[in-house]
Amino acid sequence: MIVLPLGILWFGAVLLAILDGTRTKNALLAIGLLASALLATIWLGFDIVANGPRSMVIGGWEQGVGITLSVDTLGIIFATLSLTVLLAALVFETANRVRARVFPALVLFMGVGLTGLFFTGDVFNFYVFFEIAMISAYVLASYGETPRQFRAAFLFIVVNLLGSMLFLISIAAIYHITGRLDMAGIAAQIPLVAESPVLLIATLIFVAFSTKLGLFPFHFWLAPVYTGTRPSVAAILSGALANIGSYGLLRFGADLLPRELADGAPVLIVLGTVSIIYGAVQSVSRHSPSEVLAYSAIGQVGYIMIALAIGGEVGFFAVILYAVINGLNKGLLFLTVGLRGWLVGASFVVGAFSVAGVPPAAGFLGKISIFWAAIEDDAWSIVFLVFLGSALSFLYMFQLYQRRFWIAREDEVESSRLPQVIVTALAIGLLIVGLWPEPLLDITDHAVSGLLDSPAVGVSP
Amino acid sequence: MSDRTVTTTVLTQVAARILLIPIFVVAIGIMIKGYVDIGDGFSAGVIASLGVALQVMVFGPEELTRLPVIQRAPKGTFLGLLIALLTAFVPAVRGQPLMTHWPPAGEAAIHFGTVEFITAVAFDVGVFLVVFGFGVGVTATLARAQERKSSMAGLFSRPGDAGEAGERS
Numbered sequence: 001m002i003v004l005p006l007g008i009l010w011f012g013a014v015l016l017a018i019l020d021g022t023r024t025k026n027a028l029l030a031i032g033l034l035a036s037a038l039l040a041t042i043w044l045g046f047d048i049v050a051n052g053p054r055s056m057v058i059g060g061w062e063q064g065v066g067i068t069l070s071v072d073t074l075g076i077i078f079a080t081l082s083l084t085v086l087l088a089a090l091v092f093e094t095a096n097r098v099r100a101r102v103f104p105a106l107v108l109f110m111g112v113g114l115t116g117l118f119f120t121g122d123v124f125n126f127y128v129f130f131e132i133a134m135i136s137a138y139v140l141a142s143y144g145e146t147p148r149q150f151r152a153a154f155l156f157i158v159v160n161l162l163g164s165m166l167f168l169i170s171i172a173a174i175y176h177i178t179g180r181l182d183m184a185g186i187a188a189q190i191p192l193v194a195e196s197p198v199l200l201i202a203t204l205i206f207v208a209f210s211t212k213l214g215l216f217p218f219h220f221w222l223a224p225v226y227t228g229t230r231p232s233v234a235a236i237l238s239g240a241l242a243n244i245g246s247y248g249l250l251r252f253g254a255d256l257l258p259r260e261l262a263d264g265a266p267v268l269i270v271l272g273t274v275s276i277i278y279g280a281v282q283s284v285s286r287h288s289p290s291e292v293l294a295y296s297a298i299g300q301v302g303y304i305m306i307a308l309a310i311g312g313e314v315g316f317f318a319v320i321l322y323a324v325i326n327g328l329n330k331g332l333l334f335l336t337v338g339l340r341g342w343l344v345g346a347s348f349v350v351g352a353f354s355v356a357g358v359p360p361a362a363g364f365l366g367k368i369s370i371f372w373a374a375i376e377d378d379a380w381s382i383v384f385l386v387f388l389g390s391a392l393s394f395l396y397m398f399q400l401y402q403r404r405f406w407i408a409r410e411d412e413v414e415s416s417r418l419p420q421v422i423v424t425a426l427a428i429g430l431l432i433v434g435l436w437p438e439p440l441l442d443i444t445d446h447a448v449s450g451l452l453d454s455p456a457v458g459v460s461p
Numbered sequence: 462m463s464d465r466t467v468t469t470t471v472l473t474q475v476a477a478r479i480l481l482i483p484i485f486v487v488a489i490g491i492m493i494k495g496y497v498d499i500g501d502g503f504s505a506g507v508i509a510s511l512g513v514a515l516q517v518m519v520f521g522p523e524e525l526t527r528l529p530v531i532q533r534a535p536k537g538t539f540l541g542l543l544i545a546l547l548t549a550f551v552p553a554v555r556g557q558p559l560m561t562h563w564p565p566a567g568e569a570a571i572h573f574g575t576v577e578f579i580t581a582v583a584f585d586v587g588v589f590l591v592v593f594g595f596g597v598g599v600t601a602t603l604a605r606a607q608e609r610k611s612s613m614a615g616l617f618s619r620p621g622d623a624g625e626a627g628e629r630s
Contacts, residue, residue, distance in 0.1 A: 003559055007553065010546055011546060011550070014539055014543055014546065017539055018536075018539050056558045057558060058558055058560045059558060059560040059562065060558045060561045069559070
């Protein structure tokens, strides 16, 4: 059962790699496979919420010897989010006509990588799945195959290979210090080790994941890449792939290296603050929609960092909630780039409200959870910062709305109906989450208690 | 062959031809003995595709179309991936952990000479096909790019002419 989503995606990806993805029939097959993997993940999620985390040691080896696959609520949340965004992007691209034969297969391969790394209990295996997802992303970034896309892909590949390299080095260092690769074993060993070498490793891991997320000093690649790639790919990169960063920081920071995370909290707060202000100010000054969204993505990461630095029950709760809603927002907003029509305009407004944190859109929940975490922590400066960031995001999102959808231009042609409907469906989804948030809040709460109770996944047999 | 600069001598050509079969034999040997000695499907795939790369380097990219096995190797990547995935996921369907091999340790396996037939070998054959197919595919792509470059050398003489400026805009 735990391997069902992975199995569907993996066999599907190999099958589609042989088929011609530009044919609608094959793209529909890919959509069917991705949707069934998503359903299997949700089904697995119900089981895990009811019966606790599940794990399996590959090949029937002993715990600590073989590679562990283990799924807890946190992994399920991120897998569901990523597969949803991938599915939306794939449906969107199919409605627009797929231009490259490998596109559907690559989306499924990225699904394999993402699901695999959310479902693993072994740090090296995490790296392997991470690379599967990244390699698919490298090829996807060049999708469209004009010089503009190749430039974006080249930059993306160079920067992210550096990030992957740092991550691989830190895994080697963890193995050197603890002698373990399974997360449960590492979590048990780390407290026994002197703090200074672990702090160095934690810093490397933090840099690697922050590069994926595009946090302030590591953000330089993000805007050219998100503006250069096609809208569906930008949605995949920022709504699905960037989840590796937030999940990785939670798994490695909160779960494996909590002592180092607490030490680094002041740094996270400073970087998060700079990221929020920098992202917001840059967004206000930009005109092209994809640039505004790219800089807004840099700002949004700042909130996640601040919540991570506050830590504890409320902090991690805010991290998960914010990451989920931010992924959905970005998926929706990047897909609206390049579309025209009143449905798209309305969906954009929902996305904009969600980014700014205005109810009833779902973003309100994310913002309120960060407010709550900051108030619990008595950090009034953070409350003020979040308020300022939200006000600025309201400003830049509606500047964009005004320029794009309010002024009717002569040369405008309304986009075909199907892509518009897909974007609208995502927007309605955001509204539903905002109006009926209990399921999301409950499952986030469950994930947080799982994160704080057990030292690491895979401990339970 | 006429527009290519020929840098290989008869000696290299003969050596390349003579080495091809032994390279394949060594590759298969490494793949199979991986269960008692050092070796596995990955290194076997690398060795076999280096053998093909040697032929291409000496005789040119036409070599790739001469043997049907080599011609189809890139497609074999998918077959290999499928075999490897099947050995991983079939046990999961039977309710065992992923990659549980059959027959289990301690039980008798079917022998062919000294070769034991266990599902771990099937996995390595899959890995071999993936690596070999990838190696041959990369060699073919590079060889074709090289060929194109040398055949187009006369068409675009200097950098900075009209064709290049058009591409940049």
